[in-house]
Amino acid sequence: MQTKFLRAKLKRRHVKTRDANGETLSYIEGWHAIAEANRIFGFEHWDRQTLSPHCHWTQQQSGQTVCFYSTKVRISVRAGEAVTVREGLGTGLGRSQRPEEAHDMAIKSAETDATKRALATFGNAFGLALYDPERSQVTKPSKFRSELVVTTLEKQETRFSDAGAFTNYVLRHVDELRAIDDLYAFWALNANSFKALDKNEDPHAKDLAQRIITSLTDRARQITQESQSTRMISDQPSIMDERTTGPYLLPKEKRFRDRAHLEFVAKQPCLICGRQPTQAHHLRFAQPRAMALKVSDEFTVPLCTTHHDQLHRSGDERAFWVRNAVSEPLKHAARLWKLSHHKSETPRQAFDPDTEEEFSEPSLRRPPRQDQK
Structure with missing residues (x-):
């Protein structure tokens, strides 16, 4: 049974992503790796040992202590009298106003990283599938199970079965929004539909989702710039008041x-x-x-x-x-x-x-x- 679980494909919903130096990295979270170990091996049939954490450097940055650690973790799995041992090396960065907290965070981060690397050698369930560029051992995203719905600020709903028509409607509506609060409210009302579009297995659908995200961020910048320009004009003192108000176009913000x-x-x-x-x-x-x-x-x-x-x-x-x-x-x-x-x-x-x-x-x-x- 354990072998079956270890050879099974990694479920896509467990794969997370983050941006690093312009690239998108895929990973599974540390808590999930430990939960999978408990599920597959059994709570009493595996253990973890942290070996020799080492601080490579520590320095002060903008009033905070920043430090970098590496550590090795040894995973032991017992099946009857047989014991399988795997090791992983991980690194972690800690940052905090309190030095002791920064070091503790760095050690925990390095330990989690090393644990995931050691467990990954056991099979796909622990992230081994992510090392394959083709991701052939990661499950495919599910198709749309229902229509895509756009909800306006007036709580009116419009349903679409076509991703392209849905995207065009959203883009037109975003252009009509005039306030930052309205923009965020529109996002909150339709976040589930945007996520459903992004997770669709059709590459074209993912591109459409990115167009929506880009449109929202661009519109946010435009609204902010328009708001700042309006404030500068409305707050500019008249010539009659210049002697008492001073040369500032904007009042000081507290x-x-x-x-x-x-x-x-x-x-x-x-x-x-x-x-x-x-x-x-x-x-x-x-x-x-x-x-x-x-x-x-x-x-x-x-x-x-x-x-x-x-x-x-x-x-x-x-x-x-x-x-x-x-x-x-x-x-x-x-x-x-x-x-x-x-x-x-x-x-x-x-x-x-x-x-x-x-x-x-x-x-x-x-x-x-x-x-x-």
Whole structure:
């Protein structure tokens, strides 16, 4: 029975992807590999041993400790009196404001990587099929089981049996959206249909899904640019008021700095995968970028190390959230800000670029020592 499970094709729904240096990498998640080992070998018939974790380097980057580890994992599987032993070498990166947390994250990441590599030698169920460029041992995606449905903001539904007609209708509707909130709401209403289109085995359908994603991200940029241009025109002072208002076209935006809130956000599960520990990520599109200043701390959401690194490598933050089915990250940030300040009476610290220096995420300035006052 174990041999049958090990030779079976890897189910496509268990295959995840991520972007790395312009390439798309396929993998199975660590928890799934361990769950498969329990299912195939039995809970009491296999064990894992971590051998000699090694820290290759550690350094400070923007107020955070960053470190890189490698480790070896030995997997032992027992079948009667026979014992099969396999080993795997893995690496992991840790990043955190707290050095001990950064090292712990790096070790766990390296251990998970090594475990997956060792288990992969047993068969397709553990990701061996992903090493085949043809992916012949990965199951094919299922065909459409139902019609594709487009739901408008007015909750009106239009059904399509043809992927091309569905895509054209979506593209026309996206062009008519005039607000960022409407764009994210439209995405949330139709995310399931977009995913169904993307997972269809027809390569043409996958191209159509990518056209929709591109259209959504491009429209988001256009709306943002139009909004910023409108604000500059409406906020521009008249000649009569120039002596009192000064030369600024835009009023100064308050950028709050709140150490307690960042710590609160970092204690929440990852917004994408639900795992912990996490880091507080500043939503860069929440406020206009100026003088390399970070946005206010009120615009932060929790991300695990893996997804935080993926986001910073993606280059297009809005597209990253769309790809990961998070339709309204700003609403999540607002909810967390409200929760962390619900019972707090401590006033928030507003950052003024004319009088203070900006600091990097998530390092904050320490209060002066008592003997220095």
